[in-house]
Amino acid sequence: MNERHQRKSHLILLFTMIFLTSVIVSSTLAQRQKDLLKNLSPAHMEWLEIVTPIITDTEREVFFKLKTEQERERFINLFWKVRDPNPDTSENEFYREYMERVHFADRYFGIGSSKRGCLTERGYYYLLLGKPLERQIFATQSDIYPMELWFYKGEEKYGLPGYFYLLFYQPEGVGDYRLYYPGIEGPEKLVIPSLTREQITRKKAIEIIKGINTELAKAAISYLPEDRQDTFSSLSSQTIIAAIKALPEKKFASDYARNYLSYKDLVEVDYSHNFVTCSALARVFLHGDYYFVHWAIEPDKINFAETQGIYSAIYELTIRLEDLSGNQIFGKTEEIPLRLNRQQFESRARQRFAFQDLFPVLPGDYKLLFLLKNKTAKDFTSWETILSVPVPKSEQRLGPVVVFHTTSPLASGRLKAFSFAGQEFLVSARNEFSPTDKPSVFCQLWNPEGLTERARVELSLKNFDSGAEILVQKKKLPEALSEERLVRFDPIDLSQVKPGYYSLEINLIDKEMTLDSRKENLIVLAQPVLTAPWVYGKVHRSMPSLEFLRMLAAQHFLKGNYQETRKILEEILSGREELESRLLLARTFLALDDYERSLTEALKVYESTGNREAAKVLALDYAKLKDWDKARIYVDKLLAEVTEISVLNLAAEIYLNLGNKDQAIYYLEKSLSLVPDQPQIKGWLEDLKKKK
Numbered sequence: 001m002n003e004r005h006q007r008k009s010h011l012i013l014l015f016t017m018i019f020l021t022s023v024i025v026s027s028t029l030a031q032r033q034k035d036l037l038k039n040l041s042p043a044h045m046e047w048l049e050i051v052t053p054i055i056t057d058t059e060r061e062v063f064f065k066l067k068t069e070q071e072r073e074r075f076i077n078l079f080w081k082v083r084d085p086n087p088d089t090s091e092n093e094f095y096r097e098y099m100e101r102v103h104f105a106d107r108y109f110g111i112g113s114s115k116r117g118c119l120t121e122r123g124y125y126y127l128l129l130g131k132p133l134e135r136q137i138f139a140t141q142s143d144i145y146p147m148e149l150w151f152y153k154g155e156e157k158y159g160l161p162g163y164f165y166l167l168f169y170q171p172e173g174v175g176d177y178r179l180y181y182p183g184i185e186g187p188e189k190l191v192i193p194s195l196t197r198e199q200i201t202r203k204k205a206i207e208i209i210k211g212i213n214t215e216l217a218k219a220a221i222s223y224l225p226e227d228r229q230d231t232f233s234s235l236s237s238q239t240i241i242a243a244i245k246a247l248p249e250k251k252f253a254s255d256y257a258r259n260y261l262s263y264k265d266l267v268e269v270d271y272s273h274n275f276v277t278c279s280a281l282a283r284v285f286l287h288g289d290y291y292f293v294h295w296a297i298e299p300d301k302i303n304f305a306e307t308q309g310i311y312s313a314i315y316e317l318t319i320r321l322e323d324l325s326g327n328q329i330f331g332k333t334e335e336i337p338l339r340l341n342r343q344q345f346e347s348r349a350r351q352r353f354a355f356q357d358l359f360p361v362l363p364g365d366y367k368l369l370f371l372l373k374n375k376t377a378k379d380f381t382s383w384e385t386i387l388s389v390p391v392p393k394s395e396q397r398l399g400p401v402v403v404f405h406t407t408s409p410l411a412s413g414r415l416k417a418f419s420f421a422g423q424e425f426l427v428s429a430r431n432e433f434s435p436t437d438k439p440s441v442f443c444q445l446w447n448p449e450g451l452t453e454r455a456r457v458e459l460s461l462k463n464f465d466s467g468a469e470i471l472v473q474k475k476k477l478p479e480a481l482s483e484e485r486l487v488r489f490d491p492i493d494l495s496q497v498k499p500g501y502y503s504l505e506i507n508l509i510d511k512e513m514t515l516d517s518r519k520e521n522l523i524v525l526a527q528p529v530l531t532a533p534w535v536y537g538k539v540h541r542s543m544p545s546l547e548f549l550r551m552l553a554a555q556h557f558l559k560g561n562y563q564e565t566r567k568i569l570e571e572i573l574s575g576r577e578e579l580e581s582r583l584l585l586a587r588t589f590l591a592l593d594d595y596e597r598s599l600t601e602a603l604k605v606y607e608s609t610g611n612r613e614a615a616k617v618l619a620l621d622y623a624k625l626k627d628w629d630k631a632r633i634y635v636d637k638l639l640a641e642v643t644e645i646s647v648l649n650l651a652a653e654i655y656l657n658l659g660n661k662d663q664a665i666y667y668l669e670k671s672l673s674l675v676p677d678q679p680q681i682k683g684w685l686e687d688l689k690k691k692k
Contacts, residue, residue: 274379303377354533399444401520421483464501
């Protein structure tokens with residue numbers, strides 16, 4: 001056997017092994033999905049079966065994690081909405097066409113099958129690819145099993161050839177049609193054995209099939225029409241099948257589904273179908289002794305309402321920072337009104353809009369979620385990421401790499417997103433640049449300890465795919481350092497760089513050893529376009545500012561660092577009266593079991609404002625001090641305004657200690673009627689009723 005045939009045999013064997021492995025993996029996944037399907041209603045089970053050809057892995061995973069019928073219904077509506085090619089029209093053309101495919105498959109592919117037509121193998125490919133350019137049926141031939149030959153025009157941008165075949169056959173002439181795998185199964189599988197005929201070889205099988213139809217014979221060898229017909233091309237056919245099965249992941253973005261579990265409870269029903277994709281980034285930097293998260297979120301589309309030449313949109317931004325166990329560490333919601341005149345609107349029409357800001361953060365590992373709702377157009381976008389903030393002077397010496405367009409001055413003592421030492425850096429979440437742009441790069445030196453005078457930094461720009469180095473900049477560390485320990489490099493001239501994806505890498509080197517390395521990607525576009533965003537960003541006072549100190553105190557409190565919380569709050573209150581900080585200080589003393597001092601602080605807030613949260617702290621303080629009469633006064637006031645589960649349960653405890661079991665039972669029953677899933681409260685109620 002010559003080398004070419006050996007190599008070809010190895011390829012066929014390799015694809016056979018891959019095929020068999022995929023069958024085993026698919027079988028395991030199928031069993032797992034069957035187990036998950038048991039939790040679905042018949043209607044939702046049917047929906048999942050119908051959309052199997054086009055649903056992405058992320059969408060399927062999220063759908064199985066949903067708990068209620070309402071959540072699943074909202075997800076299904078959103079699933080179709082993100083596939084709508086013309087979302088501004090009343091009809092969803094994709095949904096209409098897809099359901100037409102389902103009806104066709106049910107009508108023609110379910111004949112003689114135990115399954116619905118859309119659930120057969122022919123149905124799968126028909127739903128995924130749509131109607132073929134040609135569909136030839138060979139059902140009455142005496143020499144071959146029943147077959148169908150489909151001919152498609154491929155979408156080359158998704159990795160498909162310009163034209164390709166698909167061949168389905170009925171094994172042994174019975175049961176469901178299934179897809180034929182050229183080169184792995186071989187054309188002899190398609191020919192009916194005959195006692196009057198010699199043993200069927202591949203060559204003989206091709207001759208028989210060719211006598212019936214030339215195109216059919218071509219497809220039996222390869223799904224690529226232009227493949228040479230004297231060889232069996234397993235490689236090209238398997239590549240085509242793999243590309244077809246990967247279409248959902250390539251064609252349909254899963255960003256909305258990936259974040260759906262986080263935002264589903266925060267988005268009203270009338271918003272939930274109007275998801276807008278976005279680009280976003282979050283980077284951590286040091287300002288003095290404090291870490292800050294600098295972030296940017298850029299919706300792919302901003303929808304304004306126009307009234308008499310004024311374009312407006314009111315956004316609501318929610319930020320939530322959780323530890324990796326799901327406990328909230330920081331959160332805020334704010335309203336952002338945008339208002340433009342006609343000239344501003346038209347001049348910015350081709351420019352992306354970026355929301356940017358920053359907030360202080362404590363060391364730790366977190367999940368960061370952004371939810372941005374356009375209350376005017378009733379659409380929304382969301383994004384989440386994992387964020388790691390090291391402890392000071394850790395082994396991590398370099399901060400993240402940032403690629404920026406330009407800089408502009410910022411007033412002394414002020415701070416904005418991506419600003420350092422009185423300079424604001426214009427940063428885009430997309431990291432796209434025109435060939436006429438000259439982007440600059442910086443990162444931050446977090447830990448300079450132990451570095452020698454010979455320490456240097458190197459910046460390299462590499463082709464993302466090949467790894468080929470395009471350019472290098474080398475600088476001694478003292479030469480590269482600017483204020484706030486920024487390591488800056490010279491602007492990069494992209495005029496000689498080919499369009500494509502690139503990787504930027506910064507290395508910190510000392511004593512000929514690479515101590516740390518950081519990377520960032522960028523895209524060089526083919527044509528000159530405006531890539532710098534139009535930024536909406538707030539200006540803050542630099543640290544130590546009341547706003548940022550209060551955020552840090554709240555994070556310490558939620559992390560359980562009560563002494564640190566107390567220290568920051570007492571610093572704030574030493575120079576000014578600030579009721580929000582005083583209320584948090586009252587909660588801190590409560591958490592530290594210092595109920596008398598908690599009472600003192602909470603009373604100052606309550607007597608000044610009648611704040612409901614202060615009343616809760618007072619009720620808890622008096623209960624902890626076993627002053628049940630005073631605790632009852634505040635609980636009764638709270639329940640007269642709004643019913644809350646925690647207050648109902650506290651009221652039950654207070655009335656029980658006051659000797660009023662009937663009232664305690666009343667509050668416990670009311671609590672359980674609102675939230676039945678409270679095992680401890682249920683047990684307490686049962687004990688009370690037994691003792692009564």
